[in-house]
Amino acid sequence: MTDFRTPLAKVKGLGSAKEGTTHFWRQRLTALLLIPLVLWIGFSLAALPVDHATLVGWVQQPWVSVALVLLVMVTFYHAQLGLQVVIEDYVSAHARRTVILLLSNLSCLLLGTIGVISVLKISIGA
Amino acid sequence: MANGKYPTSPHLQIYRLPLTALLSITHRITGVILAFGCVLLVWLLAAAADSAASYRVLFTHLDSWYGQIFLLGFVFSLYLHFCNGVRHLFWDVGYGFELETVDLTAKLTIAGAVILTIATWVVAGTG
Numbered sequence: 001m002t003d004f005r006t007p008l009a010k011v012k013g014l015g016s017a018k019e020g021t022t023h024f025w026r027q028r029l030t031a032l033l034l035i036p037l038v039l040w041i042g043f044s045l046a047a048l049p050v051d052h053a054t055l056v057g058w059v060q061q062p063w064v065s066v067a068l069v070l071l072v073m074v075t076f077y078h079a080q081l082g083l084q085v086v087i088e089d090y091v092s093a094h095a096r097r098t099v100i101l102l103l104s105n106l107s108c109l110l111l112g113t114i115g116v117i118s119v120l121k122i123s124i125g126a
Numbered sequence: 127m128a129n130g131k132y133p134t135s136p137h138l139q140i141y142r143l144p145l146t147a148l149l150s151i152t153h154r155i156t157g158v159i160l161a162f163g164c165v166l167l168v169w170l171l172a173a174a175a176d177s178a179a180s181y182r183v184l185f186t187h188l189d190s191w192y193g194q195i196f197l198l199g200f201v202f203s204l205y206l207h208f209c210n211g212v213r214h215l216f217w218d219v220g221y222g223f224e225l226e227t228v229d230l231t232a233k234l235t236i237a238g239a240v241i242l243t244i245a246t247w248v249v250a251g252t253g
Contacts, residue, residue, distance in 0.1 A: 038208055052174065119175075122174060
């Protein structure tokens with residue numbers, strides 16, 4: 001079969017969307033990171049007494065702060081990538097798709113930022 | 127009529143999705159649910175960062191009957207997506223494509239999600 005791709009295009013392996021496997025790969029990497037993070041947050045929050053002071057004291061532990069910031073960033077990156085695929089699959093009208101994608105991406109960015117800032121605020125006791 | 131002599135499925139209107147297909151679409155649905163549900167994680171962190179009073183408002187909601195139903199749904203969705211995600215990662219590196227394996231891991235996924243959900247509630251109850 002005739003292959004119309006140039007040798008350079010084959011070597012770059014980026015395909016017609018010029019992104020290659022970047023999206024796929026990042027979805028998987030974030031998934032991998034989320035395996036320990038999800039188990040940790042699920043059982044930590046379940047085990048924690050429910051009062052405010054205990055929660056704040058827990059978040060303030062340096063490694064907990066680090067893990068929480070990681071969790072928030074990786075979660076919303078993973079969510080953004082996943083929502084993007086769902087939107088691209090089910091919203092076909094170009095203008096509507098663009099607007100929904102923008103809203104989705106911005107929401108993930110905003111929520112992730114609020115999450116990170118909240119952890120930092122508790123962490124440094126501001 | 128079904129008399130066992132000829133196949134009656136697949137048929138457009140009476141086709142039961144195989145478990146794997148059901149889990150596949152569920153993976154998307156739980157993914158979207160979780161994306162929206164993660165607003166709660168941010169709310170929890172933001173409320174805790176704001177004040178004890180804000181945190182108490184959130185906690186009162188979570189402790190109510192509707193809050194507990196929401197939490198149960200969220201946590202079960204989380205673990206279902208989690209287990210099926212691990213299953214997907216095995217597929218991504220080339221393992222588990224045999225039909226029997228696919229069927230077995232589908233059942234393991236559901237069992238895993240149920241067990242993890244129960245375990246979380248047990249930990250929360252004894253913690």
